[in-house]
Amino acid sequence: MNSHISEYLSSFALDSDLNLFTHESATPKIQVHSAEIAGTTVAVYVGEFWTSKQRQSSSIHEVSYRACFKAQLPRFFIELLTRKNDTVYDPFSGRGTTVVEAALLGRQTIANDISPLSRILTEARFTVPHIPDLAERLTQILARKQAKPRIDLSMFYHPGTLAEIVSLRSYLQRRAKNATEDTLDKWIRMIATNRLTGHSKGFFSVYTLPPNQAVSAESQTEINKKLKQKPEYRNTRDIILRKTKDLVRNLSQAQIGNLASAAKKAQFLTTDARETKQIKTNSVQLTVTSPPFLDIVDYHQDNWLRCWFNSINDKEISKKITMAKTVETWSSVMGAVFDELFRITKPGGWVAFEVGELRNGKVKLEEQVVPLGVKSGFQCEGIVINSQKFTKTSNIWGVKNNEHGTNTNRIVLFLKNR
Numbered sequence: 001m002n003s004h005i006s007e008y009l010s011s012f013a014l015d016s017d018l019n020l021f022t023h024e025s026a027t028p029k030i031q032v033h034s035a036e037i038a039g040t041t042v043a044v045y046v047g048e049f050w051t052s053k054q055r056q057s058s059s060i061h062e063v064s065y066r067a068c069f070k071a072q073l074p075r076f077f078i079e080l081l082t083r084k085n086d087t088v089y090d091p092f093s094g095r096g097t098t099v100v101e102a103a104l105l106g107r108q109t110i111a112n113d114i115s116p117l118s119r120i121l122t123e124a125r126f127t128v129p130h131i132p133d134l135a136e137r138l139t140q141i142l143a144r145k146q147a148k149p150r151i152d153l154s155m156f157y158h159p160g161t162l163a164e165i166v167s168l169r170s171y172l173q174r175r176a177k178n179a180t181e182d183t184l185d186k187w188i189r190m191i192a193t194n195r196l197t198g199h200s201k202g203f204f205s206v207y208t209l210p211p212n213q214a215v216s217a218e219s220q221t222e223i224n225k226k227l228k229q230k231p232e233y234r235n236t237r238d239i240i241l242r243k244t245k246d247l248v249r250n251l252s253q254a255q256i257g258n259l260a261s262a263a264k265k266a267q268f269l270t271t272d273a274r275e276t277k278q279i280k281t282n283s284v285q286l287t288v289t290s291p292p293f294l295d296i297v298d299y300h301q302d303n304w305l306r307c308w309f310n311s312i313n314d315k316e317i318s319k320k321i322t323m324a325k326t327v328e329t330w331s332s333v334m335g336a337v338f339d340e341l342f343r344i345t346k347p348g349g350w351v352a353f354e355v356g357e358l359r360n361g362k363v364k365l366e367e368q369v370v371p372l373g374v375k376s377g378f379q380c381e382g383i384v385i386n387s388q389k390f391t392k393t394s395n396i397w398g399v400k401n402n403e404h405g406t407n408t409n410r411i412v413l414f415l416k417n418r
Helices: 002-010 072-081 097-104 116-126 131-142 159-177 183-195 217-227 236-247 253-263 299-309 314-320 327-344 366-376 393-397
Strands: 012-015 020-023 031-037 040-047 087-090 108-112 267-269 284-289 345-355 379-388 406-415
Touching (some): 002 379, 031 366, 072 097, 072 345, 097 108, 097 116, 097 253, 108 116, 116 183, 116 253, 131 183, 159 183, 159 236, 159 299, 183 236, 183 299, 284 327, 327 345, 366 379, 366 406
Parallel strands (some): 040 379, 087 108, 087 284
Antiparallel strands (some): 012 020, 031 040, 379 406
């Protein structure tokens, strides 16, 4: 398959009756043309390679996070370019979509993200809890009486809810400090972190912004005044259990087994993607990732409450995150990332690098990415542009991926052929 990737991509067609992709060379629905980028002629494949209906994503992915792509994207490349037990990597893991999907498919995984929140949201989902055990653990934790927090969070939470949140936080702090945190604790941490704030009764807080952001205390006070709302009591135990049941609702026993098997060897790193010494040279078959896009996210502002809950110094993390203000600076950083990707990728291995259009389409990052990958030693096998109708949370980053109801994923595909 790998040696005929261009033929494979250009022959894709959608079977409208089965809603599955088939090869119908006589009636291909993929447009193919070539583009000249920095002296390299690149094939461009445009069409609908996957749809939101094609394969309903596993419920285990439904963890809110900024700029997360749909699970169909990594699944397409994982199924196309890897076999069972191959290693799949994401250097900018975010909520862990790539590695969770890879684990579901029986691959080995490596996740990396400079933010420790990424590991919190990803690692726990590799070990699905037994619901009665989870319920009992929560009952034990919440039975303990705790002091009030040192910061005022009354604009977000009812006093009773806040007391429960503090109980969870204090318990998890102790377990982490004593190195006794187990898979149930990690699951509780993951769910609680995800449920801290949001815009429905499925969250701990009063109505606020979507759960991938956290407004300041001052802004929340203004929201409460504008909406004439007051935080009401939310039962954190019930919310955690409901969200758990929702996350695991369509997992098969085989998928749960695949996740557990992958967990035994999985690596969860929190380091600079340019220096991943923990990853062996020539060990990764496929990387599927979407890098940070210039200076359009304020980590401290968006994550201060989640960092408080997890005792993370968000200001220190912010200093480590690349916030390039120009395309040139961004390209310099990504060039070093590609050098590291070339080192860890197996000969015959692949990198699928998803990019977006910035500044009203004036900046197309694939034009920056192609020469970076080639310079590092990769061969550019093409640009895959998946065009379909659905939304994507990176839209709030200012990334132009949603126009007239059409979403465009742009993936630069590289091969290490030596």
